[in-house]
């Protein structure tokens with residue numbers, strides 16, 4: 001018989017599905033990861049299979065699932081539980097919460113992945129609550145997204161699509177972007193595009209961003225595409241800062257693991273573009289590439305700010 005309650009969290013990425021079970025204290029008790037399209041070449045059967053496996057993990061540990069949180073890229077209507085549009089997942093008007101609820105018979109909460117990450121970042125810093133009342137969270141991985149918090153509240157916009165920072169045009173008639181536009185930030189500044197641009201220049205020595213970073217002192221092609229990435233991010237972040245006046249900017253996702261190699265030049269470039277005002281503090285995410293996953297756990301567990309802080313604090317130091 002189950003003796004405790006738990007939630008399942010899934011972070012739906014363009015390449016991988018990350019899943020975890022969080023216990024009632026917010027501690028991540030197990031995690032699993034599978035390829036996004038590893039089941040029947042579609043994302044939805046993979047999400048269902050991963051959720052079943054995590055429910056079984058929880059059951060084996062004596063816990064019963066009381067809720068499921070999903071973090072998804074794309075245009076997300078979180079109040080309706082619908083993925084309005086997610087190009088990389090081939091989804092349009094998919095009632096994802098309803099589908100998962102029908103099988104698992106527990107409440108399902110759906111949130112945009114960057115907004116889920118921002119919820120986790122905010123919750124992870126209860127001692128710095130004032131700083132995280134006005135901030136921008138930018139996860140950089142396969143793609144580049146964003147979430148804006150002003151006055152302590154997430155900005156959703158008229159169509160739930162606020163924060164698509166990756167598709168802010170910064171170079172007139174610039175590089176072609178996956179969205180169909182040209183010159184978007186994402187065309188220069190995601191893990192995918194920076195590697196593609198490196199290859200287009202003839203670079204042959206890096207197939208991952210950690211490899212690219214390791215070459216920065218010896219490979220002029222790596223240096224060139226990294227500089228373009230920093231400049232693209234700085235243009236976008238300084239523009240957002242001019243409009244929104246954030247206290248801080250938090251860089252998350254897999255690329256944030258580059259640490260000061262990314263953040264030091266980025267801070268300088270942002271400050272250069274804002275000579276008339278103090279630049280916002282640019283920080284590395286405390287949650288690494290797990291912010292979306294932890295955020296999904298938080299929205300599944302507890303939507304009250306107090307409960308979120310307890311949850312995120314537990315999740316940070318005890319990640320396996």
Ligand SMILES: [Zn+2]
Nearest residue numbers: 167177179184
């Ligand atoms: Zn674009």
